[in-house]
Amino acid sequence: MHDARLLLELGDEAVRRLARRGYSLDLAGLEAMSSRRSAAIGAVDELRAESKRAAGEVGKAAKSGSPSDEVDALKEKARELKDRIRGAEEEVDAAEAALRELLLTIPNLPSDDAPDGDSEDDAVEVRRVGEPPVLGFAPRDHVEIGEAMGILDLGRAAKLSGARFSVTRGPGAVLERALASFFLALHTGRHGYTEFSVPYLVTAPTMTGTGQLPKFEEDLFRTGTGERDLYLIPTAEVPLTAMHADEILETESLPRAYTSWTPCFRSEAGSYGRDTRGILRLHQFSKVELVRVCASDDSRDELEVMLAHAEACLQELGLAYRVIRLAAGDMGFNAQLTYDIEVWLPSQDTYREISSCSDCGTFQARRSGIRSKDAQGKRGQVATLNGSGLPIGRTMAAVLEQCQEEDGSVTIPEALVPFTGFRRLLPDGTPELVIS
Structure with a gap:
């Protein structure tokens, strides 16, 4: 605020x-x-x-x-x-x-580093990493691949919950878990993040402090009434950031780097008709989230650090992607500067968003009452940053599409093999197990 x-x-x-x-x-x-x-x-x-x-x-x-x-x-x-x-x-x-x-209704002031404009067409490309695979055959999308293998079942998901839900089975569920485990291992082991297990239901003040309320009320799932009126989290950014609400952090303890793997719940109000096929835009999906808290003057540098950590996930998986800087009018309510990472999807012959990394400056910290204090007792402002590192469903879709073979099989990225126990999925979904 x-x-x-x-x-x-x-x-x-x-x-x-x-x-x-x-x-x-x-x-x-x-x-x-x-x-x-x-x-x-x-x-x-x-x-x-x-x-x-x-x-x-x-x-x-x-x-x-x-x-x-x-x-x-x-x-x-x-x-x-x-x-x-x-x-x-x-x-x-x-x-x-x-x-x-x-x-509470006034969005964050955009950085002058954000280009002018209000749509994805106004974004500025920063770099491309990796070459989109030349498959030599007509690529199938992740839905065709997953359903042919029997590892993705959207029909039963719809029976259970309606549209925009998914069920994964057998090696598909293993692949999802492997992706999350790999991302968490990478961020905690190499990038220095502390892992948290957090509540999936939070209060209205928690949502307000991190900027989801009142602006995004329609995008949230609400449960309970009266004193037990709670909201399902749209991302782990909410509880990870709000843990320090109304706290004074020691300056010497900054920056702080947190990560968590959680389900995320979004009503996707206003997005009907977009990405309705497959697992790119669901009401419930899982994601490994990154949150950083730093001195207010360091947020711009910390954004580059976080962006590199999110990119490392795709680099380790060998997936082609690009980085763009969003236009001022296309950024989220809390952000003063945002980078999007877009992964290549062969079936669509284009790059699609897989991660957003945002510098929120002091915006969320002011709303949540998070401050700092140095050794001499001098009070200061802190900044918060958040980013996807990475969403499980969209990464799984990219793996299935970029790593597909003409015979219908999928080769698993080497970095995931220790977490899956298999190197390849055969056309019928049978995993080709690693023999120790």
Whole structure:
């Protein structure tokens, strides 16, 4: 969440930057709300000071033996002041709530490093890594491959839960688990992340702190009512970041690097008709998430670090991909700068998103109340970053498609063999086991 004072200090600069992502900032309205809050706080302070003086006058009058009617009048004045203070405090609460409600809807200020534009067509390509495989035959998509092998069953998934769910079977389930285990081993063993197992249900304040609420209410799955009103997480970014809500972190402990493998739940509101075939866009999918918390001045460098970690997953698997920098108007609500990694899908003859790595600056930390303190006790701001490292379903689709053979078999990337126990899937889905 933004600091209203900082937005007002930036003034037209804040208006310009937010306009790049399609948001029209009403500076006059923001200033009016901020002034209302300041005036209300000032009024409470004045009334409290007056009440303190009135209480002193009552005490003096009682001690000096003043007539009872004078003492009673002073007491009545003190009571009236207390009533006025309660009313003024209610105005402070109302003013703060109105200002907070507005600030929660304002997206992060985009970095000037983000190109202009509001669609994927406006993204800037940064690099391509690996050559898309030349198959020499008409490529099948991951659905054809998976269903022919019997390792992917979308029909039974639909019977269980409706559209946009999947069931994997036998070697397919093993492959999913192998991908997650490989990613976690890579990030914890080589990249220095600490692995967490986190709740999949979180509170509304947790969702608000990390920026999912109120903006993305329609994209979330909600369960329960009243005191047990909880939300299914759309990504492990939410609990991993919110673990430090309302905490002060020692500067010397930064940066912190966290990872977790969780299911993710998204209603995909507004995306109907896009990627409805296969496992590219599901209501429930699993993902290994990366989160970094660092000093605010280090976030840009930390974004490059995280991006390299996500890229390493694809490099180790030998999958062709490219990196793009998203346009200001196409970034997520929380981000000030985002890189997307897109993996090559032969069946579509194009690159498709497999990871987003975002620098959120101090945006989420302010919303969640995460700060830092150095050895001398000086307080500071922290920045948060998040990225996919990687989603299991989309990576599985890329493996099946890029590693398919003309006879219908699939060769498993060497990096996964220790985790799968097989090097190849035959056309009927039979795994070609590693013989030790």
